Amino acid sequence: MVTAPGHPLAGRRDLTLAELAAQPWVLSMPGTAYRQTALALTNTTGFTPAIAHEVLEWTAVVSLVGHGLGIALLPRLARLPAQPTVVRIPVVRGAQPPAAHRDPPGPTAPTRPSPPSTALPLSDWSG
Template identity: 45%
Template sequence: MIDLRRLHVLRAVAHYGTVTAAARALHFTPSAASQQIRQLARDLGVDLLEPQGRGVRLTPAAESLLAHADAIQARWEEAELDLRAAEDMPAGPLRVTGFPVAVSVLLAPMAARLRERHPRLSVRIRETGVAESFDLLFEGESDLAVVEATPRNPPPSDARFDQRPLLDDPFDLVVPDGHPLAGRERVDLADAAHEPWIAPVPDSPCRPHVMSACGAAGFTPDVVHHALDWNATAHLVAHGLGVALIPRLAGLTPQLPVTRVACTGRPHRKLLTCTRRGGHRRAAVAAALEELRALVPTAVA
């Protein structure tokens, strides 16, 4: 019989990419994690890892085993949901994660509404990056995440997660007050092609959206400043140091001398809700998703 604890170590190696990273997430030493996988391989009589450069990669046998392991995990989640089916009122802890803008605009008001309507439910919010949100879901440390759709995310077909569209967050061109483009109701990004630009830092999830939007308008922006925080970006714009694309959900410091202008073609980023497979059926998660959907129309108005 397969030892499910050893199988979980193999799943972690596949998720995190290395034995060392998996061991760290599981609070093992790398040697202990490796021993668990070696023992699982001996139990099954197949090789599960093979050398690749200085690291290792999963063998075809391991990939096949993981498909079954993900199915087992999903069935276990379903079994737990079925056992709790009679508990149809949201109650207990609900652990939610999201990136900073999602926490401010969506998760905070969601938690406040849930506190009023479901007093037996205790919402616990944790601000995280997109990748960490998926890690916490995988580890069972989170029940629901609001994430940006990025090329680095697990694909929608990933059997471990249930990813669903929540909203499209449009990007506005942000320019200093008094800028020639500030008086327009809508602007073609090509009209800002010769401006100095302020862009997200290279590893930001929004960086590809900004570069793609400019590319679709026929130019590569002259990026002279980089910022991680949207308010930092807006302050750079306010001082006349460039223009920027900023998501509409991002709240900016009041009274900043900047103007948001809608863009033709409506460049945007997609926000998703994500649970472990089948997790949206939990009463607490379902209640949270209902509140999030109710917040969408006003969030991007």
């Protein structure tokens, strides 16, 4: 996760996604893999981020974040420009919301393999 140096979370050693639920977010435009992954990660945590700004490029994400206009979840390996300065904070796994109760399938229920996940593991988005 990246945030502006003056943000109240900037001094934290690490965070959970749930702790970011009330923050304004900077995301890429609808339909991008980055946005889909960020939304999938937040949705599995139990919230939909409040999107304050939508942009086209990583540098624009970092610029808005660096100027205090929101936070962003960026891949750990994303290169950040030198200016504006932002603070990277690792996102760690927290308590997961309880899974919905489902009865196990009966003996006549067809079984199909699950489709592969397209979301990156949280460790790849740790900041």
